[in-house]
Amino acid sequence: MGSLDPSLISGLPVFEGxxxxDLDRIVGQARSLRIARDQPVFEQEQEAHSFFLLLDGHVRVVKSTPDGQEVTVRYISPGELMGIAHALGRTTYPANAMAAVDCVALAWPSRLWPAFAADYPSFGANTYKVVGSRLQEAHSRVIELATEQxxxxxxxxxxxLVNQAGKKTEEGILIDFPITRQNIAEMTGTTLFTVSRLLSAWEDLNFVKGGRQKVTVVAPHQLLLIAEGRARKS
Amino acid sequence: MGSLDPSLISGLPVFEGxxxxDLDRIVGQARSLRIARDQPVFEQEQEAHSFFLLLDGHVRVVKSTPDGQEVTVRYISPGELMGIAHALGRTTYPANAMAAVDCVALAWPSRLWPAFAADYPSFGANTYKVVGSRLQEAHSRVIELATEQxxxxxxxxxxxLVNQAGKKTEEGILIDFPITRQNIAEMTGTTLFTVSRLLSAWEDLNFVKGGRQKVTVVAPHQLLLIAEGRARKS
DNA sequence: CGCTCGTTTGACTTTCCTCAAATTGCGTGG
DNA sequence: CCACGCAATTTGAGGAAAGTCAAACGAGCG
Incomplete structure (x- = not known):
């Protein structure tokens, strides 16, 4: 494999400090890999053999319920860690991770994890900070699901999604990977029909522009009003 | 203050290893405190001056939304840490903590946290394990809220609640602290009316026994069937 | 050019919330 | 010890939000 460009990697929050x-030593032990669109990076309940750092692309992390429903836990953007089961005290992955587009990632064998955390304290600290912020994120989602419509x-x-994967276009801010109404429904605990209706309504109001596996946000501020419940109900 | 009984404390998962x-050194720096029922242990957005270990009682951890709705994040049982804002990379508490009954806790100044984590690696590791498991818990709640009715x-x-604070009585398993329909509603993202209706229905079926600020579970297995959606709808 | 899959839309149903009103349990002060 | 009053609870009626299902449409790929 070709050697990795260090400039892509240094400067990531995970490697701060x-x-x-040390950075070289860590990165030197990674293998880099390519994941094609719609291919899994890892799967729920599988033995967590590796943890990953996404370098390019977007990964959808989805949990399946026993009865087959799916809930999207989060989208991973470039620069983020994923599959860090060991930092959660697990030996299996807690969810499925699917490449939303063609992706590039670094992978380390999970067994290196304890040594990394011990030998490079700031790497350990940074990772735990990630876990901490994901806990807070998860709590916000609980609040949202419990209180918002x-x-x-x-x-x-x-x-x-706009903040995380928004790409400016002439029409507005495009969510820069293929995303279906069903995907959005799985992020929000609703159905694809309801999402479709909402998007249609918002398209009529010129807040968004839809498309097949595509959403462009035209008026983020209007959406924010809706999100905060401060929009007048028609 | 009277010296603390070490046998109460050693053997807690947090202090494993x-x-x-070292245990003495850690506990030696704690102050022990009593919190009366319905008094706050710490409050949302407050500077996180201390973190706590609950020794006795039960603490309700509640997040308030900007518009005044409340969501119960979790109940803390004896032996659990709370207020560990610094382990999440925060300097303020993310929620309100209220004593559900008279409580006893140990408190450490938050500024000791980094030193503890560094000097007593297993304490640090145990704490991060707590954060990891709370992340997983939070994810389960997201799934529940998104997929279950x-x-x-x-x-x-x-x-x-039964698993966490159940007390065997002759009638069944009592949830061993005062809890209102409203409290249950705040745990589940619903209203006190709906909770009341459900409990009434279950009382008719002899699955539970209600009371003022009191719930006794009579037939846990039946509840489990309902929880898993495997109960026949009447 | 046709087929597949995502999307839209309508009609209908269900679940759950909202609000009002009555009722009950329990602690407190007379 | 009892009555009062507060707060929690119950119950009903009505309505709103969102789910279900069916059907048709349309975009993009091979």
Whole structure:
């Protein structure tokens, strides 16, 4: 494999506080891999053999319920860790991870995890910070699901996606990977029909522009009003 | 203050792997405190001056939304840590903590946290394990809220409470602290009316026995059937 | 050019919330 | 010790939100 460009990697929050030498040592033990669109990066209940750092692309992390329903836990963006089961005290992955587009990632064998955390304290600390912030994120989602109505949750989800994967176009801000109404429904605990209706309504109001596996946000501020429940009900 | 009984404390999962000496050093720096029922232990957005270990009682952890709705994040049982904002990379508490009954806790100044984690690695590791397991818990709640209906969520909540604070009585398993329909509603993202209706229905079926600020679970297995959606709808 | 799969839309149903009103349990002060 | 009053609870009626299902449409790929 070709050697990795260090400039892509240093400067990521995960590696903050590491000396260049340590960084090299860590990255040197990774293998880099390519995951094609719609291919799994890892699967729920599988033995967690590796943990990953996404370098390019977007990964959808989905949990399946026993009865086959799916809930999207989060989208991973470039620079984020994923599959860090061991930092949660698990030996299996807690969810499925699917490449939403063609992706590039680094992978380390999970068995290196304890040594990394011990030998490079700031790497360990940074990782735990990630876990901490994901806990807070998860709590926000609990609050949202418990207190907001579907309309607000879908608006929130779109705004989150825009912040995370928004790409400026002439029409507005495009969510820069293929995403279906069903995907949005799985992020917000609703059905694809309800999402479709909402998007249609918002398209009539010129807040968004839809498309097949595509959403462009035209008026983020209007969506924010809806998300916060401050929009007048028609 | 009277010296603390070490036998109460050693043997807690948080202190697993610590030498008796280290344990003493840690506990020696704690102050113990009593919190009267319905008094706050700490409050949302407050500077996180301390973190706590609950020794006796039960603490309700509640997050308030900007518009005044409340969501119960979890109940803390004896032996559990709370207020560990610093382990999440925060300097303020993310929620309100209220004593559900008269409580006893140990408190450490938050500024000791980094030193503890560094000097007593297993304490640090145990704490991060706590954060990891709370992340997984939070994810389960997201799944529940996104996929289950109210009936299932309330049944799940009761079962969780029974496991955590159940006390065997002649009538069944009593949830051993005062809890209102409103409290249960805040755990499950519903209203006190719906909870009341469900409990009334279940009381008719002899699955539970209600009371003012009191719930006794008579037939946990039946509740489990409801929680898993395997109960025949009447 | 046709087929597949995502999307839209309508009609209908169900679940759950909202609000009002009555009722009950329990602690407190007379 | 009892009555009062507060707060929790119950119950009903009505309505709103969102789910279900069926059917048709349309975009993009091979």
């Amino acid at each position: 590491l000396s260049p030498t 579907v309309e607000q949750r879908v608006a929130h989800a779109l705004l989150k | 610590l030498s008796p000496t 109210v009936e299932q969520r309330v049944a799940h909540a009761l079962l969780k």
